[in-house]
Amino acid sequence: xxxxxxxxxxxxxxxxxxxxxxxxxxxxxxxxxxxxxxxxxxxxxxxxxxxxxxxxxxxxxxxxxxxxxxxxxxxxxxxxxxxxxxxxxxxxxxxxxxxxxxxxxxxxxxxxxxxxxxxxxxxxxxxxxxxxxxxxxxxxxxxxxxxxxxxxxxxxxxxxxxxxxxxxxxxxxxxxxxxxxxxxxxxxxxxxxxxxxxxxxxxxxxxxxxxxxxxxxxxxxxxxxxxxxxxxxxxxxxxxxxxxxxxxxxxxxxxxxxxx
Numbered sequence: 001x002x003x004x005x006x007x008x009x010x011x012x013x014x015x016x017x018x019x020x021x022x023x024x025x026x027x028x029x030x031x032x033x034x035x036x037x038x039x040x041x042x043x044x045x046x047x048x049x050x051x052x053x054x055x056x057x058x059x060x061x062x063x064x065x066x067x068x069x070x071x072x073x074x075x076x077x078x079x080x081x082x083x084x085x086x087x088x089x090x091x092x093x094x095x096x097x098x099x100x101x102x103x104x105x106x107x108x109x110x111x112x113x114x115x116x117x118x119x120x121x122x123x124x125x126x127x128x129x130x131x132x133x134x135x136x137x138x139x140x141x142x143x144x145x146x147x148x149x150x151x152x153x154x155x156x157x158x159x160x161x162x163x164x165x166x167x168x169x170x171x172x173x174x175x176x177x178x179x180x181x182x183x184x185x186x187x188x189x190x191x192x193x194x195x196x197x198x199x200x201x202x203x204x205x206x207x208x209x210x211x212x213x214x215x216x217x218x219x220x221x222x223x224x225x226x227x228x229x230x231x232x233x234x235x236x237x238x239x240x241x242x243x244x245x246x247x248x249x250x251x252x253x254x255x256x257x258x259x260x
Contacts, residue, residue: 040088041117044205044230047124047141053079055139056239057123058147058230061203063087065095066228066241068252071104078165079104081241081252082127083227086113093117098127101243101250103165106132108248120145149233151200151207154179156231160238162255164188168219175238175253184211186253192218198229206230209240211251220244225251 045057054075057067063085071079080102086095098111109132115125120143129135157179164173175186177198184196196211207229213220227242227250236257243250 039090039119041086041093041115041119041123042088042147042204043120043123044144044147045123045141046144047139050138055141056230057141058204058206058228059086059123060201060206060228063095064228068239068241078252078254080106081250082111082113083241083243083247083250084113088117091116091118093123093125099243099247100127100129101167101241101252103167103170103252107167115139146232147204147206149205151205151231153177153182153198153200155233156182156198156207156229156238158236158257158260160253160255160257162238162253164251164253166219166251167249173253173255175240175255184209186211190217194218209242211242220249220251 041059042061043059045059047055049055049069052072054070055067057065059065065084065086067082069079069082071077080100082098082100084095084098086093093113093115095113098113100109100111102109109129111127111129113125113127115123117123122142124140127137127139156177159174159176161174163170171189173186173188175184177184182198184198187193193214194211196209198207198209200207209229210224210226212224213222215221223244225242225244227240229238229240231238238253238255238257240253241250
């Protein structure tokens with residue numbers, strides 16, 4: 001996800017919800033993930049764009065990626081997330097199905113990514129918007145070894161206060177993860193309730209997550225979204241994002257954990 005160091009509470013946005021996917025369970029999955037491949041761009045990447053945005057990118061072993069980016073005016077406020085799948089090959093990474101879920105008014109924009117990488121060192125490239133007159137943004141990033149830590153439900157468990165966002169806007173929300181089962185519950189300021197599950201991944205420091213929204217007044221009533229979550233254990237901060245099945249919209253949650 002994009003490098004926003006511990007966004008100011010109340011200023012976290014959800015571009016498209018990537019909330020949870022997974023199955024929960026009683027297993028704390030304490031097995032240490034294998035090291036990222038030395039042949040691919042897999043990993044956690046922190047960097048910036050040529051327009052002054054901070055980025056935090058999570059690129060998984062199957063080529064799926066989520067890149068959170070900040071606004072141009074404040075690195076602590078999320079401006080959106082880019083999501084898709086790509087292919088690593090001898091230091092080159094390409095993706096033809098990127099979607100930029102922007103929460104600054106641009107909506108969902110298709111794009112392509114072309115980048116070069118040195119495994120576990122650097123990941124630099126360009127994002128080209130196919131529907132915005134081929135507008136191009138460039139980015140540079142460096143590898144974050146936090147990706148190699150073991151994701152534990154016991155660490156993820158707790159209640160988070162922050163904000164949830166989609167193309168429709170942003171509102172305050174709370175989210176609770178059961179540190180034993182991975183079950184997720186939450187509610188937004190408008191009264192929309194949701195449930196889901198979080199499951200530790202085995203290839204890196206991240207969680208698969210799924211979330212199902214309740215009925216009225218939820219914007220996505222009775223719909224299920226799947227995606228990814230990353231927990232910053234140092235800042236005790238949760239980043240979660242999930243697009244819908246057609247990738248025409250999504251939800252993003254960012255929040256800080258309440259003290260025990």
